[in-house]
Amino acid sequence: MGLIVDTSALISWERALVAGEPVDLSVDEELALPAIVWAEALIGVRLAKSATDAARRRARLEAIRRVLEVQAFTPGIAEHYADIFSELSEAGAMIPQNDIAVAATARAMDFGVLVGPSDEAHFRRVSGLVVRVLGRVEGETPTSKPPVP
Numbered sequence: 001m002g003l004i005v006d007t008s009a010l011i012s013w014e015r016a017l018v019a020g021e022p023v024d025l026s027v028d029e030e031l032a033l034p035a036i037v038w039a040e041a042l043i044g045v046r047l048a049k050s051a052t053d054a055a056r057r058r059a060r061l062e063a064i065r066r067v068l069e070v071q072a073f074t075p076g077i078a079e080h081y082a083d084i085f086s087e088l089s090e091a092g093a094m095i096p097q098n099d100i101a102v103a104a105t106a107r108a109m110d111f112g113v114l115v116g117p118s119d120e121a122h123f124r125r126v127s128g129l130v131v132r133v134l135g136r137v138e139g140e141t142p143t144s145k146p147p148v149p
Contacts, residue, residue, distance in 0.1 A: 001130065002030035004106040005068060006099070006123070007040045008116030009134040014060050016135075024135050031114070033068040034105040036098050071105050080104035084126055095122040103129055 010033070016023045041061050048054035081104035088094050099119065103126045106113045112130030113123050123131045
């Protein structure tokens with residue numbers, strides 16, 4: 001099964017690159033990046049404190065993007081988005097709308113979602129969605145800290 005990369009995982013992955021730390025991903029794992037996640041990452045570039053910081057961050061993001069395919073928000077994904085929004089709204093368990101777009105992309109592609117530890121709870125509210133935390137070793141409990149900051 002492939003994984004859709006959430007912004008929280010992308011940030012953790014970028015931090016691992018900066019620190020020279022490996023991330024726990026199989027080389028055989030198919031990964032994809034929703035367009036909304038790429039947009040969120042670019043906001044970080046635009047808001048960097050200096051042109052130098054922006055250039056470094058953009059270079060790190062481009063290194064990651066070279067191994068990921070950016071997925072457009074299609075009419076099919078929009079159908080899943082509407083379903084997820086409705087399900088969460090009816091359950092009184094809404095999550096941020098960008099996370100709904102990420103989850104919709106995952107469900108439309110029959111992928112799981114790769115998250116950083118800060119967003120795990122959001123995505124676990126989405127029924128039928130496989131959630132994996134970047135850096136978590138199989139068998140760890142959800143309260144364990146992953147090796148990637």
